[in-house]
Every structure is written in structure tokens, then in C-alpha cells.
Amino acid sequence: MPITSADPVAVVTGGARGIGFACARRFARDGMRVVIADIDETSGLAACEEIEAHGGEALFVHCDVGERFDIHNVMAETVDTFGRVDVMVAAAAAGAPSAFLDIDEKSFDAVMRVNLRGAFLAGQAVARQMVRQLQATTSRDAERERPYSLIFISSVNAVMASATELAFAVSKGAVNQLAKSMAIALAPHGIRVNAIGPGTVSTESVKPLISDAKTRANVLSRTPLGRIGDANEIAAIAAFLASREASYITGQCIYADGGRLALNYTVETLAGGPA
Numbered sequence: 433m434p435i436t437s438a439d440p441v442a443v444v445t446g447g448a449r450g451i452g453f454a455c456a457r458r459f460a461r462d463g464m465r466v467v468i469a470d471i472d473e474t475s476g477l478a479a480c481e482e483i484e485a486h487g488g489e490a491l492f493v494h495c496d497v498g499e500r501f502d503i504h505n506v507m508a509e510t511v512d513t514f515g516r517v518d519v520m521v522a523a524a525a526a527g528a529p530s531a532f533l534d535i536d537e538k539s540f541d542a543v544m545r546v547n548l549r550g551a552f553l554a555g556q557a558v559a560r561q562m563v564r565q566l567q568a569t570t571s572r573d574a575e576r577e578r579p580y581s582l583i584f585i586s587s588v589n590a591v592m593a594s595a596t597e598l599a600f601a602v603s604k605g606a607v608n609q610l611a612k613s614m615a616i617a618l619a620p621h622g623i624r625v626n627a628i629g630p631g632t633v634s635t636e637s638v639k640p641l642i643s644d645a646k647t648r649a650n651v652l653s654r655t656p657l658g659r660i661g662d663a664n665e666i667a668a669i670a671a672f673l674a675s676r677e678a679s680y681i682t683g684q685c686i687y688a689d690g691g692r693l694a695l696n697y698t699v700e701t702l703a704g705g706p707a
């Protein structure tokens with residue numbers, strides 16, 4: 433189907449690669465126009481080219497999510513180009529693996545700046561634009577049929593502690609609370625806010641880790657489904673949360689972790705599997 437100016441518009445931070453890109457590509461396939469906001473211009477432009485090669489419409493905006501002016505610029509370019517915004521996925525993130533006693537203040541702040549401040553700035557800017565759209569509409573019923581959905585990519589580490597990724601885990605715990613608090617704040621406007629908590633998903637940043645046989649075996653031993661996740665499996669949840677099918681879901685985090693959070697510990701059962 434040809435793209436039209438009525439098609440929903442999705443802004444995806446960290447959309448140049450990995451889970452963010454999988455979401456952008458899925459949204460485009462589902463008929464949305466997409467804005468990829470990322471610090472990596474080369475990958476971002478390549479991502480847009482790939483989407484357009486498959487008949488989608490995509491715009492790249494260079495952006496460091498920790499910078500208020502960059503986020504402001506993303507919104508200005510989105511509205512200039514597409515006239516509105518209907519969906520946001522905040523996927524941009526950083527980590528700083530370190531033993532707890534060795535984490536320095538700078539690394540801790542750097543993780544918080546991207547993962548938490550960046551999610552807050554992007555979420556608030558998109559929500560402000562959405563409220564402006566809702567207040568400006570002359571056709572409230574038609575506007576209410578649009579998705580108005582914000583999605584934060586969190587992690588199992590929002591609830592699962594990590595001694596070696598402490599800043600990351602703390603930031604994702606806060607992202608879950610950001611999503612829940614924003615859900616309540618924006619519910620009167622009919623704007624839904626949710627999070628997705630992936631387990632281990634094969635993306636560019638994770639591939640080097642899981643290509644090590646010992647690390648991979650360790651990850652799989654904590655993954656009841658017995659395999660690493662695929663970014664498209666996270667994008668499928670984002671597509672659902674962005675759709676009207678999820679119209680009564682707000683303030684939730686949906687975990688896609690191959691069963692990791694359900695697993696307390698493993699002992700051999702008589703049947704030979706984990707109990």
C-alpha cells in the first residue's frame with residue numbers, strides 16, 4: 433500500500449541498529465513513517481536506506497539523547513517532515529561493565545545520562561507534542577483512533593540485580609518507574625506508556641559476548657527456552673504495544689527473556705530438566 437500523510441509516525445531513539453532498528457523496520461512494514469534518532473549517523477542513514485528499499489518512509493536525525501537540544505531538534509524535524517508523532521520507542525542505551533568497587537563516578541553518570549535522562553527527555557518531548565496534537569484536533573474521535581503509545585526498552589535487569597552491570601541495572605529499574613509514572617501522568621490524555629524488558633537478544637552489542645562459548649553456555653543455562661532472543665521478537669511486542677490491539681495496556685513492562693525471570697535456580701529433576 434502506498435504511504436500516505438495519514439499513516440502513523442514513530443520516533444525511534446537508538447534506531448540505527450539492534451533492537452531499535454528492528455522496531456523501526458517492523459513499524460515501517462506495518463505502515464508507519466519512521467524517524468530514526470541516533471548518535472551513529474552512518475548506521476542510521478543505512479537503516480533508513482534499508483527501510484526505503486522495502487517501500488517504507490524513513491528520516492534520520494542525528495541525536496545524542498542525553499542532550500535536550502538534540503531531542504528538541506528531533507521533534508522539530510519530525511513535525512516539519514511528517515506533521516505529527518504517534519509512537520515512540522526509546523531504545524538508545526549504554527552500559528559500563530565494572531566491578532562495583534571500581535565503578536567511577538564518570539562511568540556511572542554516563543550510563544544514567546543516556547539510559548535514564550535520555551529516556552526522560554525523549555519521552556517528555558514526544559508526550560508534549562502528542563498533547564499539543566490532541567488539544568489542536570477538531571476531530572477528537574478520529575484522533576482517539578490513533579495509537580498514542582510510548583515504549584521504553586528496559587531490561588530484565590530492571591528487576592534482576594547485577595554486580596558487574598550495576599549502573600545499567602539501576603538505570604533500567606528507574607526506566608520502569610519512569611514508564612509507570614508517565615503512564616499515570618498521561619492517562620487522562622489517552623496516551624499509553626509501557627516498557628519492554630528483553631533478556632539476552634542477539635544484537636551487535638551482544639554478539640561479541642555470546643560468541644565466547646563459555647559466556648554463551650552461561651547465558652543459556654539461565655534461559656529456559658534454551659536460545660538467545662532475536663531483535664525481531666522484541667519488535668513484535670513493540671508493534672503490539674503501538675497498536676490499538678493494546679488499547680487497554682498502560683504502565684506495564686512486558687518481559688521477553690526466554691523464561692529467565694521465572695527461573696529461581698536450577699536443580700535436576702527426575703525428568704532431567706530444570707525445576
Ligand SMILES: NC(=O)c1ccc[n+]([C@@H]2O[C@H](COP(=O)([O-])OP(=O)(O)OC[C@H]3O[C@@H](n4cnc5c(N)ncnc54)[C@H](O)[C@@H]3O)[C@@H](O)[C@H]2O)c1
Pocket residue numbers: 445446447448449450451452469470471472475495496497498522523524525526546550585586587588629630631632633634635636637638
Ligand atoms: N540486546 C540485549 O540483549 C538487550 C538486553 C536487555 C536490554 N536491552 C536494551 O535494548 C535496547 C537496545 O539494545 P541493543 O542490544 O539493540 O543495543 P545496540 O548497542 O545494538 O544499539 C543501541 C543503539 O543506541 C544508539 N545510541 C547509543 N547511545 C546513544 C545516544 N547517547 N544517543 C542516541 N543514540 C544512542 C547506538 O548508536 C545504537 O544504534 C537498549 O535499551 C538495551 O539496554 C538489550
